Amino acid sequence: MADxxxxxxxxxxxxxPPRAKVLLREPLVLNNRNYSWITNKIAGVVExxxxxxxxxxxxxxxxxxxxxxxxxxxxxSTGVGVWGPNSPVMWGWDITNFVFWIGIGHAGTLxxxxxYLTRQKWRTAVNRSAEAMTLFAVMCAxxxxxxxxxxxxxxxxxxxxxxxxxxxxxxxxxxxxDVFAVSTYFTVSVIFWYLGLVPDLATMxxxxxxxxxxxxxxxxxxxxxxxxxxxxxxxxxYMLLAALSTPLVLSVHTVVSFDFATSIVPGWHTxxxxxxxVAGAIFGGFAMVLTxxxxxxxxxxxxxxxxxxxxxxxxxxxxxxxxxxxxxxLMELFVAWYSGSLYEFDAFMIRIxxxxxxxxxxxxxxxxxxxxQAFWFKKCRENLWAVxxxxxxxxxxxxxxxxxxxxxxxxxxxxxxxxxxxxxxxVEIWSFIGTLGFFLMLFLIFLRYFPxxxxxxxxxxxxxxxxxxxxERAKRDNLVxxxxxxxxxxxxxxxxxxxxxxTATA
Amino acid sequence: MxxxxxxxxxxxxxxxxxxxxxxxxxxxRDSGFTSWDVHSPFPIHxxxxxxxxxxxxxxxxxxxxxxxxxxxxxxxxxxxxxxxYPTVVQAKPANIFTIPAFFPVMFELTILFSAFTALFxxxxxxxxxRLHHPLFNSKNFPRFSDDRFFICIEARDPKFSTEKxxxxxxxxxxxxxxxxxxxx
Numbered sequence: 001m002a003d004x005x006x007x008x009x010x011x012x013x014x015x016x017p018p019r020a021k022v023l024l025r026e027p028l029v030l031n032n033r034n035y036s037w038i039t040n041k042i043a044g045v046v047e048x049x050x051x052x053x054x055x056x057x058x059x060x061x062x063x064x065x066x067x068x069x070x071x072x073x074x075x076x077s078t079g080v081g082v083w084g085p086n087s088p089v090m091w092g093w094d095i096t097n098f099v100f101w102i103g104i105g106h107a108g109t110l111x112x113x114x115x116y117l118t119r120q121k122w123r124t125a126v127n128r129s130a131e132a133m134t135l136f137a138v139m140c141a142x143x144x145x146x147x148x149x150x151x152x153x154x155x156x157x158x159x160x161x162x163x164x165x166x167x168x169x170x171x172x173x174x175x176x177x178d179v180f181a182v183s184t185y186f187t188v189s190v191i192f193w194y195l196g197l198v199p200d201l202a203t204m205x206x207x208x209x210x211x212x213x214x215x216x217x218x219x220x221x222x223x224x225x226x227x228x229x230x231x232x233x234x235x236x237x238y239m240l241l242a243a244l245s246t247p248l249v250l251s252v253h254t255v256v257s258f259d260f261a262t263s264i265v266p267g268w269h270t271x272x273x274x275x276x277x278v279a280g281a282i283f284g285g286f287a288m289v290l291t292x293x294x295x296x297x298x299x300x301x302x303x304x305x306x307x308x309x310x311x312x313x314x315x316x317x318x319x320x321x322x323x324x325x326x327x328x329x330l331m332e333l334f335v336a337w338y339s340g341s342l343y344e345f346d347a348f349m350i351r352i353x354x355x356x357x358x359x360x361x362x363x364x365x366x367x368x369x370x371x372x373q374a375f376w377f378k379k380c381r382e383n384l385w386a387v388x389x390x391x392x393x394x395x396x397x398x399x400x401x402x403x404x405x406x407x408x409x410x411x412x413x414x415x416x417x418x419x420x421x422x423x424x425x426x427v428e429i430w431s432f433i434g435t436l437g438f439f440l441m442l443f444l445i446f447l448r449y450f451p452x453x454x455x456x457x458x459x460x461x462x463x464x465x466x467x468x469x470x471x472e473r474a475k476r477d478n479l480v481x482x483x484x485x486x487x488x489x490x491x492x493x494x495x496x497x498x499x500x501x502x503t504a505t506a
Numbered sequence: 507m508x509x510x511x512x513x514x515x516x517x518x519x520x521x522x523x524x525x526x527x528x529x530x531x532x533x534x535r536d537s538g539f540t541s542w543d544v545h546s547p548f549p550i551h552x553x554x555x556x557x558x559x560x561x562x563x564x565x566x567x568x569x570x571x572x573x574x575x576x577x578x579x580x581x582x583x584x585x586x587x588x589x590x591y592p593t594v595v596q597a598k599p600a601n602i603f604t605i606p607a608f609f610p611v612m613f614e615l616t617i618l619f620s621a622f623t624a625l626f627x628x629x630x631x632x633x634x635x636r637l638h639h640p641l642f643n644s645k646n647f648p649r650f651s652d653d654r655f656f657i658c659i660e661a662r663d664p665k666f667s668t669e670k671x672x673x674x675x676x677x678x679x680x681x682x683x684x685x686x687x688x689x690x
Contacts, residue, residue, distance in 0.1 A: 035547060035653035160582060168591040171583045172598050177610040184614040188621040195625060199651065203547070206648035222635035226650045227543035227658075228531075228553045230632040235549050236562040237628035241621060248617045255610055456651075460548040467528035467552055 019478045026482055028122055028461045030304040035459050038305070042451045042458075043207055045300045050448060053299060058444050064437020071431040072147055080150045082427045089410040089422035094148040097432050099402040100284075101141035101439075102182065102256055103277075106249055107285020108134025109189055112196070113245035116238075122313055124457040125306045128200075129296070130289045131193040132450070136442040137288070138186045140435040145178075174258035181255040188248055192241045195234070198224050199456040253277045260405065267347035267409035270335065276328035280398060283321035283368070286314050287394035292443060294384055294391075296452060305453055308382060308485035315375045315387055318394065322372030325401075329365065343414060350412045356421060357408045360400050367397025382486045512687040515640035516542075516660035517671050518647060519680025524550055527655040530678040531556040534657060537674065541663035545647070545656040564627050571623025572616045579615035583608040640688025647686075658686070 029038070075082050085092040108130040115123035146155050158179045160169055169176050202224035205217035224230070257273035290311065297306040336348040351361050371393040374380040381387065407422050446452070463469055473479075521527040524546075531544050535558040544553060554561070584602070587593075592600030598607065629635065641647050641658065650656050657680060659671050668685075675683050 039547075039652045160586060166591070168586040170593060170595055171587050171611060172595055172604065172607040174610075177614075180611045180614040184618045187618060191621050191625045195628070199547075203651040206651045222629070223637060223639055224634065224651075225543075225639060225641055226545045226547060228546065228550070228557055229543050229559065230634070231546070231549040232554050232559055233562045233564055233628050233631040236564045237624045240565060240568050240624045244617050244620050244624070247613075251610070251613060251617075258610075456548045460551075465524055465548060465550070467524050467550060467556075469525060 021478055021480045023482050024474070024479050026307070026309045026485075027463075028125070028307070028309070029458065030307055030488060033304055033462075034464075035462070038459055038462075039203060039207075039455055041302065041305070042453050042455050043204060045302075045447065045452055046204065046449060047207070051299060054444060054448070058441065061437040061441035061444065064434050065441050067430055068434020068438055071427050071434055072143070074427060075147060075431070076152050080148060082425060083148070084423050084425045084428055086420055086422065088413050088418050088420060089407055091148075091406050091410060092422055093403075093424045093428045093432055094144045096399065096402040096406050097435065098141050098144040099256060099277075099406075100399045101137045101144075101435070103253065103281035103284045103398055103402075104288045105134045105137035105141060105185070105189075105285065106253060106278075106281035107289050108132070108137075109185075109192065109245045109249045110282055110285065111289070112192060113242040113249065116242040117246060120313075121461045122310055124454055124461055125310055126289060126293060126314070126453075127457070128193075128196065128450075128454045129293055129446075129452050130285075131189065131196065132446045133289060133292060133443065134189050134285075135186070135193060136439050136446075138182070138189065139442070140439050142182065142186070143435065174255065174262050177255045178259055181252045185248060185252045188241070188245055192245055195238060195241065196454060196457075197450065198222060198234075199226065200451045200454060202226065203455050204451065250278055253281045265409055265413060266341065266343035267351070268405070269344075270332060272328055272331055272335070276325065276332075279321050279324040279328065280368075280401060283318060283325055283372075284394060284398035286318050286321070287391040287398075290314055290318075290387060291391045291395060294388055296447070298384075300452070302453065303488070305458060308487040311384070311387060311487070312381050312485065315381045315390075318390070319372050319375035322368055322375075322394070326365075326369035329369065347409060347412065351404065351408050355408055355412060357404065357411070360404050360408070364397050364400035364404050367393040368401060371397070384487060511689070513640075513689065514661040514668075515686040515688045516658050516663075516666070517675055518641070518644055518656055518658045518684050518686050519675040519678070520646055520649075520682045521655040521657070521680060522653075524655065526679055527657065528553065528556055530657060530680065533678055534659065537665070539659055539663050539665055541660040541666075543658050543660075545641075545650040545658065547651050547653065547655075562631065564624065564631060567627040568620050568623045571627070572620035575615040575617070575619025576612050578619070579612040580608060583611060640686050643688065644684060644686050646682050646684065 033041075083092065083094065085094070108127075111123050111130045112127045115127075146152065149155055157163070158169065158176070171177075198221060201217050201221035205214055205221045208214040208217055254274040254277065257277035260268040261270060261273040263269060293306060294311070297303055333348055333352070336344045339345075349355075352358060355361075371390050374386060374390055379386075380390070411422055412419055459465055464471075519530075521530060527544060527546070528550065531553065534542055535556065544550070544557060546553075550556075584605075587604065587608075588600055588602070594600055598604050646654070647656065657675065657678075659666060659675065665671075672683055672685075
């Protein structure tokens, strides 16, 4: 919006020819909301009693979490044999789930870091929840590789600590790189999320009625006073963390893909894996952000802050990354033929034609490549039911993708004599469903105790937060409001003037 | 029992819009005050210039932190893989030429150390955390995190004067001007 204003920064002289109308950008906060409305609205999500739906969702999620804990206890006390993997399929649902959750965990830091560096102001409405989602997804992801090692009590062998055997880790192995990449990613994501939370925790502290809440929020707000002598360091720190996280996001899924790509197994040994995994991670992560935030904005009435413009932007990113993923699928097939490698070609023939897991391949292809093409059409991007349906497809599709990569490849390796089928056991299935509950439970707890939208950051994108904001300028420069999104009209009761009024003054 | 002695922290003036406080901050800067601050619910674009503040020194700290991370990762890997426990895996050498395999961990630890430096360096420069501050004694001040903007001129400023500073803040358009006191 600011660009549009500055582009026509000349005063109008009387008697000058009439100026052409200039379209403003869509406002990021609708209906002319002011600072205190934003504070009350977002802090209200935490302070007001939760809607009944919160409990209706929380209780099953809690039960699923208990089931997950039970399954893992059974696994640890009995041995990894309670899961389905066999020889040659040593990696089954466990690593599929690990890559699936890590992928989801990429959207948060992507929204926070890359969109911050590229000055995409719309990120302010989504970054907090996406970052929280990242942390919870990485927590779910970390469980699987830690538990599939078998003797969990030996997991500390992954850390380079001097031990009585005088044995050291093999730093040439991508599996050890993975340990460093994922743990760094989690730590940096926590730091980034927490630093962003500090001013909002101060808001919660200053609004808290009970002394317990005041103490708890106050402790974590670290005595924040919002002084500009603090903000100037804070902003640089935030920008540095964004600049550090951007290559970090790309590196983490690259390293995850190295787990596969550095092996010699046909179907895994490809150079396309790092970019293909990263695009897939962004794709799946954005779908999960929308899956969570579309209900949240509706239930808590945050439509003015998380607008259809946000949904529109994110669906476009899904369409783009989905198409990149589709390109990668086709390029894999092409290279399997063009490379002249008999094994590689055969691996893909088994994957797509006469293998035991072909339905998974087509489910993956439909969910990840065909379904997101709906977002080329504005009608689909504006219909929240359609958006939710496609996002659900993508969520499922990304899981299928990891399953196809891992299991179909392992089940059919070089020696036909070694071929075997893989079926997940009930423990594996319930472990995965349990992590879904665990993930959602953590997200619900987050909604209950933390501001779901960054209060401080979203105030800064209001037009009046600009020190040189002039309410008369829009009229003078003949700026007009863009046509509102249909979804936003529904929310405001179909009054186009209310949406238009907010921009006319901007 | 200690005597409840009070110490004047400074004058706090309230403003309602960004534009007002921006203009006021420029005037406070031009009057030569040094110990003062602008409190706002969000960072105000251009306020550093309006207050006459320089760019934060934090990036230099983070560079040193990051370099420490790179060196730590290299030392850790070289020492364990080449000196302490050389293993030949997949025909890769156990000498300095195996360094490409060390890059991922060197990269990750660079980021990790930099991020920690950014967090703790930022907190140190902001002089946080602290459990209490005289400003928290003010009744109006909690609205800094909602929709109000404040200028606080501290008593330790050499130009501070009980009467003149108050009337100066009034002339800038500040409202609800109050004398903030802290424990001595």
